[in-house]
Amino acid sequence: MGFASLRRKEGTKSAIHSAQPLGFGAATCSHFDDLDLLAPKFLLFYLFVASALYVHLRGRVRHRFLRQLTDHSTFMAPYNALMYLFSAVPNEPFLPIDRFPDLAPLASNWRTIRDEARSLFADGHIRAASGYTDLGFNSFFRRGWKRFYVKWYDDPLPSAKRLCPRTVELVESIPSVNAAMFAMLPAGGDLGRHRDPFAGSLRYHLGLSTPNSDGCAIWVDGERYSWRDGQAVVFDETFIHWAENKTDVSRLILFCDIERPLKSRIIAAMNHSFKATAIRATQTENAPGEKIGALNRAFSVAYYARLPGKALKKKSRLAYYSVKWLIIGGVLYLLLR
Numbered sequence: 001m002g003f004a005s006l007r008r009k010e011g012t013k014s015a016i017h018s019a020q021p022l023g024f025g026a027a028t029c030s031h032f033d034d035l036d037l038l039a040p041k042f043l044l045f046y047l048f049v050a051s052a053l054y055v056h057l058r059g060r061v062r063h064r065f066l067r068q069l070t071d072h073s074t075f076m077a078p079y080n081a082l083m084y085l086f087s088a089v090p091n092e093p094f095l096p097i098d099r100f101p102d103l104a105p106l107a108s109n110w111r112t113i114r115d116e117a118r119s120l121f122a123d124g125h126i127r128a129a130s131g132y133t134d135l136g137f138n139s140f141f142r143r144g145w146k147r148f149y150v151k152w153y154d155d156p157l158p159s160a161k162r163l164c165p166r167t168v169e170l171v172e173s174i175p176s177v178n179a180a181m182f183a184m185l186p187a188g189g190d191l192g193r194h195r196d197p198f199a200g201s202l203r204y205h206l207g208l209s210t211p212n213s214d215g216c217a218i219w220v221d222g223e224r225y226s227w228r229d230g231q232a233v234v235f236d237e238t239f240i241h242w243a244e245n246k247t248d249v250s251r252l253i254l255f256c257d258i259e260r261p262l263k264s265r266i267i268a269a270m271n272h273s274f275k276a277t278a279i280r281a282t283q284t285e286n287a288p289g290e291k292i293g294a295l296n297r298a299f300s301v302a303y304y305a306r307l308p309g310k311a312l313k314k315k316s317r318l319a320y321y322s323v324k325w326l327i328i329g330g331v332l333y334l335l336l337r
Helices: 002-033 040-057 065-069 077-085 101-108 110-122 158-163 165-172 265-282 294-305 307-315 317-336
Strands: 146-152 177-185 190-194 201-209 216-220 223-226 232-235 241-245 251-259
Touching: 040 065, 040 077, 077 265, 101 110, 101 165, 101 201, 101 232, 101 251, 110 158, 110 165, 110 177, 110 201, 110 251, 146 158, 146 165, 158 165, 165 177, 177 201, 265 294, 294 307, 307 317
Parallel strands: none
Antiparallel strands: 146 177, 177 251, 190 241, 201 232, 201 251, 216 223, 216 241
16 A cells, blocks of 8 residues: 555656646747737837838948847838838939929028028037037037037027028028028048938038038938039938048038928828927027927936946947847837737
8 A cells, every 4th residue: 555655646746747847838828829919019010110121121221230220210110111102202312403493592592601601600609519418410529510500390599590690581481491500520520321310301401611522422322422512412311321521621511401292291291290299309509598309308318327338338348238138128028018
C-alpha cells in the first residue's frame, strides 16, 4: 500500500508539472485568439504605418530608417498623405514659379524688400531666438542661421509692422502667403538634411542679397538650386532638403510659406482649420512682449526635460537608444493592448 501510494503521488506531481506549461501556452494562445485585428484601433494603426512608409519612400533621398521612425514627419504622416492625395500641384521637389502668379508682386518689388531686410540686419534685428522658444528652427541656430519674422500663420508681428512696413504691406496683399520671414545663412554656414513636418504649405524663397554663386545652394530631393538676387523659387519642403553656403558672402532671402493648392474644398477647409490652430501654435517673437504660441511655450519647458537624455546620449549611445526604444515599445504596447 505504501509503495502504491507513493507511485500515485509521484504521478500526480508529474501531471501537475506537465500541465503547467500547457496551461501557460493555452492562456497565451487564447490571448492572441481574442485579438480582433480588424478592430478600429488596429485599422488606425495600419493606416498610420502605411502613411509613414509612404512618407519615408517618397522621393529619391531618404533618411536612415531608424531616424525616420522618430522624425516629426512620421507623426504627421497621415495628415500629410491626405495633403498629397488631394494636392492640385505635381508631386515634385521644385514647382514652376508661373503656377503661382499671385506671388509676382514680391519679385517685382524685391529691391524694396531687400532694402528693409538690409536695414534690419544692420541694426541686429535678424538674429537667433533669445531662448528655447522657436522649436521649428531651434536646431538651425547653432549653425549660424538667423531670422526675423514678418508673420507666422497669423497677423504680422508688431515689430515687423514698425520696422519693415512695406514688406508687411506686400505680404498682406497676397492671401496665399501664410507666413514670411527674412532668413540669413552666413558665409560658410550649412543646414543639415531634414524635411519639414507640414505638407499643407509650400515654400517660397526670394533672393534679396545673395552671393549670386553656385557655391550657395539648396538641394531638394537631390535637385540643386542656387539663389540669385531678385529671383524666386517654389519647392515642396516636405521632401528632404539641405543647404550650404561655401562662399564668403552671407545669403539673405525672403522665406515664405504659401498655401498648397488643393482639389477639394472640404480638405482645403480642414487644412485652414489645422493651420489656424496647430501651426499657429508654433509662432514666436522677434522682440520681448510679442506673442509666443502654446507649442513654443511648451517647448521652452520640455527642452530642459530633454537635457538628461542628451547627457546620457553623450555618455553612451547604446544606453540612450536602448531606453528610447523601450519607451517607444512601451507606448505602442499600451496603445494596442
